[in-house]
Amino acid sequence: MTREELILQIKHKASFLCIGLDTDLQKIPKHLLEFEDPVFEFNKRIIEATLPFTVAYKPNLAFYESMGLKGLMSLKKTMELIPNSVFTIADAKRGDIGNTAAMYADAFLGGENSDFNFDSITVAPYMGEDSIKPFLHNKKKWAIILGLTSNPGSGDFQQLQMVNHQKLFEVVLSKSASWGTPNDMMFVIGATRGEDIGVCRKILPDHFFLVPGVGAQGGSLTDVCSFGFNPDVGVLVNSSRGIIYASQGLDFAEAARSAAQKLQMEMKQQLAKAGLLNE
Amino acid sequence: MTREELILQIKHKASFLCIGLDTDLQKIPKHLLEFEDPVFEFNKRIIEATLPFTVAYKPNLAFYESMGLKGLMSLKKTMELIPNSVFTIADAKRGDIGNTAAMYADAFLGGENSDFNFDSITVAPYMGEDSIKPFLHNKKKWAIILGLTSNPGSGDFQQLQMVNHQKLFEVVLSKSASWGTPNDMMFVIGATRGEDIGVCRKILPDHFFLVPGVGAQGGSLTDVCSFGFNPDVGVLVNSSRGIIYASQGLDFAEAARSAAQKLQMEMKQQLAKAGLLNE
Numbered sequence: 001m002t003r004e005e006l007i008l009q010i011k012h013k014a015s016f017l018c019i020g021l022d023t024d025l026q027k028i029p030k031h032l033l034e035f036e037d038p039v040f041e042f043n044k045r046i047i048e049a050t051l052p053f054t055v056a057y058k059p060n061l062a063f064y065e066s067m068g069l070k071g072l073m074s075l076k077k078t079m080e081l082i083p084n085s086v087f088t089i090a091d092a093k094r095g096d097i098g099n100t101a102a103m104y105a106d107a108f109l110g111g112e113n114s115d116f117n118f119d120s121i122t123v124a125p126y127m128g129e130d131s132i133k134p135f136l137h138n139k140k141k142w143a144i145i146l147g148l149t150s151n152p153g154s155g156d157f158q159q160l161q162m163v164n165h166q167k168l169f170e171v172v173l174s175k176s177a178s179w180g181t182p183n184d185m186m187f188v189i190g191a192t193r194g195e196d197i198g199v200c201r202k203i204l205p206d207h208f209f210l211v212p213g214v215g216a217q218g219g220s221l222t223d224v225c226s227f228g229f230n231p232d233v234g235v236l237v238n239s240s241r242g243i244i245y246a247s248q249g250l251d252f253a254e255a256a257r258s259a260a261q262k263l264q265m266e267m268k269q270q271l272a273k274a275g276l277l278n279e
Numbered sequence: 280m281t282r283e284e285l286i287l288q289i290k291h292k293a294s295f296l297c298i299g300l301d302t303d304l305q306k307i308p309k310h311l312l313e314f315e316d317p318v319f320e321f322n323k324r325i326i327e328a329t330l331p332f333t334v335a336y337k338p339n340l341a342f343y344e345s346m347g348l349k350g351l352m353s354l355k356k357t358m359e360l361i362p363n364s365v366f367t368i369a370d371a372k373r374g375d376i377g378n379t380a381a382m383y384a385d386a387f388l389g390g391e392n393s394d395f396n397f398d399s400i401t402v403a404p405y406m407g408e409d410s411i412k413p414f415l416h417n418k419k420k421w422a423i424i425l426g427l428t429s430n431p432g433s434g435d436f437q438q439l440q441m442v443n444h445q446k447l448f449e450v451v452l453s454k455s456a457s458w459g460t461p462n463d464m465m466f467v468i469g470a471t472r473g474e475d476i477g478v479c480r481k482i483l484p485d486h487f488f489l490v491p492g493v494g495a496q497g498g499s500l501t502d503v504c505s506f507g508f509n510p511d512v513g514v515l516v517n518s519s520r521g522i523i524y525a526s527q528g529l530d531f532a533e534a535a536r537s538a539a540q541k542l543q544m545e546m547k548q549q550l551a552k553a554g555l556l557n558e
Contacts, residue, residue: 022379025392062379065386068394069355072348095403096372097430100301100341107344113304115347124374124403126425128432146405151376153407156454161442168436168447175435 001087001119002140003183003232006208009055009085010233011278014268017260018056018089018210020240021046021078022063027245029252039067039074042252046244047081049257053264056236057082058089058210076115087236088118089144089210095124095131102134109141120144122188122210125172129179136180143185147173147200150190150213173203182206189228191219191237198227201234209235215242221263225270233276239263280366280398281419282462282511285487288334288364289512290557293547296539297335297368297489299519300325300357301342306524308531318346318353321531325523326360328536332543335515336361337368337489355394366515367397368423368489374403374410381413388420399423401467401489404451408458415459422464424455426479429469429492452482461485468507470498470516477506480513488514494521500542504549512555518542 001009010016023039032038047057059078064071082088090108094101103111110117120142123132135143148158148169158169173187182204189200191213200209209228213219214237221237228235243263247255271277280288289295300322304312307321314320326336338357343350361367369387373380382390389396399421402411414422427437427448437448452466461483468479470492479488488507492498493516500516507514522542526534550556 060375060379062373062375062382062386065393066382066390067392068386069348069351071392072351076348093373093375093403094341095374096339096341097428097432100339103341103345107341107347111345113346113350114344124372124405126403126405126436127372127428127430128435128437130430130432132432149376149406151406151409153376153409153411156407157405157447157451158407160447160450163440163442163444165442168439171439172436 001084003208006055006087007232009087011276013053013055013264014271014277015053015055015264016233016236016267017054017263018058018236018238019046019050019054019243019260020091020238021057021059021244022240023059023244024063025067027248029248029250031250037074037077039071040077043074043078044081045253046256047078049253050243050260051086053257053260054086056087056089058091058238060091072115079116079118087120090116090118090121093122093124093146095127097127098130098134101131105134105137109135109138120186122146125176132176132179136184139184141184143180144210145172145176145185145187147187147189148196149188150192150219154190170199170203173200177204177207182208186210186236188212191224194220194223194227197224201228201230205230206232207234210238211235212238215239221266221270225274229274229276233271237267280363285334285366286511288366290555292332292334292543293550293556294332294334294543295512295515295546295550296333296542297337297366297515297517298325298329298333298522298539299370299517300336300338300523301519302338302523303342304346306527308527308529310529316353316356318350319356322353322357323360324532325535326357328532329522329539330365332536332539333365335366335368337370337517339370351394358395358397366399369395369397369400372401372403372425374406376406377409377413380410384413384416388414388417399465401425404455411455411458415463418463420463422459423489424451424464424466426452426466426468427475428467429471429498433469449478449482452479456483456486461487465489465515467491470503473499473502473506476503480507480509484509485511486513489517490514491517494518500545500549504553508553508555512550516546
């Protein structure tokens with residue numbers, strides 16, 4: 001999906017919601033365990049229920065890999081359900097030397113022998129330029145680079161101060177951005193502190209940010225919007241648990257739908273307030 | 280495998296060789312393509328030919344993931360061939376927040392629903408402590424953390440100078456090491472410059488280093504040993520292409536055997552010179 005197509009979808013649905021399909025056999029409603037592929041059944045109903053309110057789905061690969069090849073088969077079937085008009089993110093956080101990174105790009109972005117054809121993949125920056133560039137060769141595909149994450153460990157290295165008094169994550173943002181364009185690169189920017197999003201927006205005025213940490217992890221949607229919006233909206237806000245596990249009973253899909261719709265309505269208000277809806 | 284068991288194997292085989300099973304359909308001998316599972320056939324013959332000379336095998340997950348679920352099935356069958364006396368490394372370079380990292384640990388280190396039971400997994404440090412700790416819960420399993428890599432991009436962030444005048448990779452080594460012990464944690468330390476291995480050895484006298492970059496990438500075995508050895512040997516040296524693609528003809532397995540044996544004999548000399556063989 002191109003940047004223009006993504007922006008169109010955001011305006012069409014009045015939503016910049018990304019739903020994290022972090023499906024865990026321990027947490028899905030018990031009655032689904034009777035199906036041959038409970039993970040796929042769960043994902044299918046979540047997608048059907050939430051599709052009108054979301055512009056992106058983001059399965060985290062760890063959840064599927066932990067279930068072995070069977071889990072990856074459930075993911076493959078899940079991804080085949082999602083229409084092309086929805087942006088898809090392989091939250092895989094891969095990162096390896098050039099020729100190996102090219103194989104990860106094949107694996108997730110629709111290589112010849114691959115089972116997956118995501119629009120984008122999350123990528124770790126520690127190994128530098130040759131570990132990122134192979135994800136940027138296709139005009140409709142994206143690398144989403146870890147910039148500033150929202151977990152406790154983000155302070156250990158990302159916030160370290162460099163000799164030039166920038167923090168490591170600031171250097172990661174500006175240097176990585178020079179390897180691609182705002183049309184093939186986004187950044188993961190955690191929402192636990194709104195001011196941090198503002199710092200990142202100052203460094204990268206044009207890029208889309210994928211923002212986790214709203215809701216369960218404590219970030220505020222209002223802060224994300226006031227610090228993160230740019231003239232093309234420029235943010236995708238992820239919610240996983242708050243939507244997909246809104247209920248663990250028979251009504252789980254309906255509850256997920258309501259939770260997604262509630263967030264989408266808040267997003268619509270924010271978009272309207274910022275003058276970012278065309279109507 | 281425990282540290283003691285690994286050291287015993289190294290002394291028993293007079294080898295600290297790790298063979299990278301980076302199997303690429305484009306590079307394996309053409310006659311293998313007639314088999315139902317060419318990747319598995321190739322790996323099987325490489326393992327049979329090289330087993331006497333190596334203490335570890337390290338498949339890079341990207342190579343298998345790029346072939347889809349079929350590739351991962353080939354890897355599963357491959358790993359089942361490797362005896363318990365050989366150390367196994369999932370070169371997966373994973374890194375994610377705490378609860379997700381725990382799922383990657385399940386996926387590769389023998390979780391209940393997993394198809395893989397490696398001794399160790401390579402891990403990226405950018406997300407900090409909670410992304411590393413879940414790999415350290417089992418006394419026979421290891422996290423192998425990216426410290427200083429040998430690719431061109433390693434200069435982009437790893438070599439950046441911090442406000443305290445250490446380089447980022449030095450901070451990564453010392454801080455990460457505080458989260459585990461030399462019994463459950465190793466570090467990837469590239470061999471392109473021997474002096475760098477010396478710097479890392481000074482910071483971490485006791486840890487094992489997994490050293491790529493010898494051979495094809497230009498590192499010298501003598502340098503690795505003189506800068507990297509500790510009283511428990513303390514290094515595993517990886518070779519991939521130089522062994523598994525030593526020949527692309529019908530004699531590929533025999534050529535791989537010769538290449539592995541040649542490296543092992545050089546390693547035996549280095550071990551003897553350093554007084555690290557018990558005989």
